[in-house]
Amino acid sequence: MKKKVTFADIAAETGFSKTTISRYFNHPDTLTTENLKIIEDTVKKLGYRENKLARVLANGKSEIIGVIVPTLYMHYYADLLSHILSAGDAYGYKFLVFCSDENREKEKGYLKELLAYNIEGLLVVSHVTPSQELAKLGIPVVTIEREDKYVNSVNTNNYQGGIDATTLLTEKKCEVLIHINADLKKCSPAYGRIRGFREVSETSGTPYCEYLRKFGNDYQEIRRVLEPVFQDIEEKYAGRKKGIFISNDTVANVFLNMVITKYKMLPEEYYIIGFDDSPISREAVIPFSTIRQDTTALAYSAMDILVKLMNERKKRVPVITKTLEHRVIDTKTIIRGTTK
Amino acid sequence: MKKKVTFADIAAETGFSKTTISRYFNHPDTLTTENLKIIEDTVKKLGYRENKLARVLANGKSEIIGVIVPTLYMHYYADLLSHILSAGDAYGYKFLVFCSDENREKEKGYLKELLAYNIEGLLVVSHVTPSQELAKLGIPVVTIEREDKYVNSVNTNNYQGGIDATTLLTEKKCEVLIHINADLKKCSPAYGRIRGFREVSETSGTPYCEYLRKFGNDYQEIRRVLEPVFQDIEEKYAGRKKGIFISNDTVANVFLNMVITKYKMLPEEYYIIGFDDSPISREAVIPFSTIRQDTTALAYSAMDILVKLMNERKKRVPVITKTLEHRVIDTKTIIRGTTK
Known part of the structure; x- marks a missing residue:
């Protein structure tokens, strides 16, 4: 196996400082286009692999969203998941996906797992955990087509x-x-x-x-x-x-x-x-x-609400609003x- | 928001050392049943949240598997994904799921993302990336029902x-x-x-x-x-x-x-x-x-091969075999x- 490529290796190869290399990954807008290009080429040449997990620990942004669906056997849920994945893609998020089979105990375990992975937000399509419990998780939650009294939601009209x-x-x-x-x-x-x-x-x-x-x-x-x-x-x-x-x-x-x-x-x-x-x-x-x-609109609206809430939390002084948003999507x- | 609960808090509450608390999480078999129970109760009482990501950085075991499916619109793939999720559940793995829409460029991006998250292994159901490229990723890969010359695979008979x-x-x-x-x-x-x-x-x-x-x-x-x-x-x-x-x-x-x-x-x-x-x-x-x-058998066999490969890598002196395994599942x- 090859030795792991580090910031130091990229710095040595390009002649820049390690700080500059770090800026390339975290604040690329502070570098000139030329320097960006030089570092980018070297990163590729050396085969550097970014360690997102290290970044998560540093800044708390896992870029991971948890999704719990009840089943994928029914086409409706598979279709919804597929649109959720592409909606998240547009925002640069990744998804840890769980299938609860509407088993509340199983879902409890999944929720614990998801929190342990520092997920930034949660989309719940499954029906078994009451919204009152979901609201207590301490992270942004949006539900789709299920009981939603205490959480944000998107439902069909x-x-x-x-x-x-x-x-x-x-x-x-x-x-x-x-x-x-x-x-x-x-x-x-x-x-x-x-x-x-x-x-x-x-x-x-x-x-x-x-x-x-x-x-x-x-x-x-x-x-x-x-x-x-x-x-x-x-x-x-x-x-x-x-x-x-x-x-x-x-x-x-x-x-x-x-x-x-x-x-x-x-x-x-x-x-x-x-x-x-x-x-x-x-x-x-x-x-x-x-x-x-409109499963596309359901998925994209849910992501839209979730991204707004997740972005707010990343601010230096986040304003956590208590007002819930319940969007309704028209049928045809x-x-x-x-x-x- | 509540202050984050640490090992020190659990140690103080139980009277054990921080080392013992660490052993509770990483080598529970070294503690007596009584002590396990005492710590478990305290962990629950204080509402300690395990930070898996920190553990991943420490020991490299993310417990995450990447999955790439071509689409979820076709029932066959949704069904397969559903069995993959439950097969992984049985082994304690979590899944980062991507849908490639058979777009090779998109899939390239996903593979990069997955590696950045230190995934332990990869299941590929999508068809666009040749197995020769998959074999170069440097992590265990198993494919299901697709071209598989250079990687492990499970296929229907x-x-x-x-x-x-x-x-x-x-x-x-x-x-x-x-x-x-x-x-x-x-x-x-x-x-x-x-x-x-x-x-x-x-x-x-x-x-x-x-x-x-x-x-x-x-x-x-x-x-x-x-x-x-x-x-x-x-x-x-x-x-x-x-x-x-x-x-x-x-x-x-x-x-x-x-x-x-x-x-x-x-x-x-x-x-x-x-x-x-x-x-x-x-x-x-x-x-x-x-x-x-038999989508159940396809999913469980793929997980079985993948888990074996992933476990081997966790050994102090892993034996990375070059021999590929191609399993075939009977039809009915x-x-x-x-x-x-």
């Missing part, structure tokens, strides 16, 4: 999405409005979808009903829970024009497949709209209508073959 | 998967065997699928043909490329029993949807099998047969509704 999906179904003159969703807590941002559905249903005077069930993440499980729901809808509302708003695209796809398997086509009395604009909504046997969550209605 | 998929189609007495795949380089492990297909086709004496195309990652793009392939198959092999082996489930699903859209059902003359066992293979309008890639044939 779920309420507007619920309004838009249901309004589309009333415009199609559906005779009964049906909402299929998880049995959400009221503090969950996604509960806004249920509120939006109820409000439009009430206002329009159209009969409506809700199937709020615990679905799980697995295809077989979703199918098992959805089968009796489909049966019930078929029996109760036979012959009536049904407008069905399903809270996520994975479940909407399973429902659509049940309809297609039974009728070999989408009967005119079925109007279906999902939520998320996941790839499955485009890849389904009939690409279906959905409410698009995507019309495809199931609401025509 | 693509050749056996190709054999199994094609054999299944010949057993169904298909009159023509068709393979749809990307136009792969021979050094890519996935090229084994093409070899397997050709070998069984030749041996069985069944007429066969290949459609090797550049598909892209996007649904519309896949559809655009696949449409003329479907037309061609319909024209050339009308009325003949067709066995179609499609190299990934995303493309297989698009193909299946084209067939179903045209015929409102799966005609008896179509036999279709995909590759990967992605969720889409179960969630399709007709859940389809596929060759399962999953029979569903499209090969019955």
Whole structure:
């Protein structure tokens, strides 16, 4: 193995002092363009490797952000993580990534690990640690689409999405409005979808009903829970024009497949709209209508808030504000073959 | 903000020396269970936060592994990353994760960053940096399902998967065997699928043909490329029993949807099998047969090799072997509704 190249080696090679070499790495703006170039070439030639960790200890800036996602199995979370990584890249941050599987004890361990690595900030997409606990960590925290009472957050405009999906179904003159969703807590941002559905249903005077069930993440499980729901809808509302708003695209796809398997086509009395604009909504046997969550904007807004908070802490006299920021990202209605 | 708790504080509180407190963190096995308990309680009570970075500088063990994935949009990579994270968890490692978008310049920057953070090892799933360059990084590297001539690797048994998929189609007495795949380089492990297909086709004496195309990652793009392939198959092999082996489930699903859209059902003359066992293979309008890639085993084997290499480096006199390890993970044939 080669001997490690030091500032002293670069100084000897270039003829500059070690202080100048240090300035090259920490305050390059204080050097002339020519001298920058000379040192840069030598750094490359000698194969010097910057030791960021030593710098972190010196100035406390690890340039590392912790991210906790609940799972990467669901496309929504994988997509969100992918946008978070590229958003951080734009700001020069690196990410220590953990997958909690919604296990609170596991997550507790991860949070401890992350703090031990002097992370500058934390993005939490996982749901299991209450925001009150996250607020006590002593570092900037931003959550995305989860309970956020005590921390900064970015959420989808779920309420507007619920309004838009249901309004589309009333415009199609559906005779009964049906909402299929998880049995959400009221503090969950996604509960806004249920509120939006109820409000439009009430206002329009159209009969409506809700199937709020615990679905799980697995295809077989979703199918098992959805089968009796489909049966019930078929029996109760036979012959009536049904407008069905399903809270996520994975479940909407399973429902659509049940309809297609039974009728070999989408009967005119079925109007279906999902939520998320996941790839499955485009890849389904009939690409279906959905409410698009803007995962790019969710990720970039979260990074924007986090970077602001992290930068403030680096100031000589940081002003730690107690006011929380909760940003809301608009949805977009995507019309495809199931609401025509 | 609270004053930072130090070893001195823990020593003062427990009555032990600072050396004993240091031993608690670095060589806990040298303390009695009682003393461990006393110190542990005090550490918790005072709210001491371990500074891992300081330890890294002292002993060079960052406990951080770098991971570079090409994208998280494709379920296969998200799934693989998820298993890598849990495999690392089992060994006590943390992951700095980067998404290269298959951009070589970007990846170059990431590799530099990772080295600056004293990562102990590197897992590369991305395809753009040749293994010859990866081998020069001076740290243990393991790749998964990509060109691996100069580095350790874990790959799927693509050749056996190709054999199994094609054999299944010949057993169904298909009159023509068709393979749809990307136009792969021979050094890519996935090229084994093409070899397997050709070998069984030749041996069985069944007429066969290949459609090797550049598909892209996007649904519309896949559809655009696949449409003329479907037309061609319909024209050339009308009325003949067709066995179609499609190299990934995303493309297989698009193909299946084209067939179903045209015929409102799966005609008896179509036999279709995909590759990967992605969720889409179960969630399709007709859940389809596929060759399962064992992403769990791929991730755990890669970690197993990497941990062995990283541990060797921590020894007082490490033996750096020049012999590379290339592990191969078996596939499994999953029979569903499209090969019955």
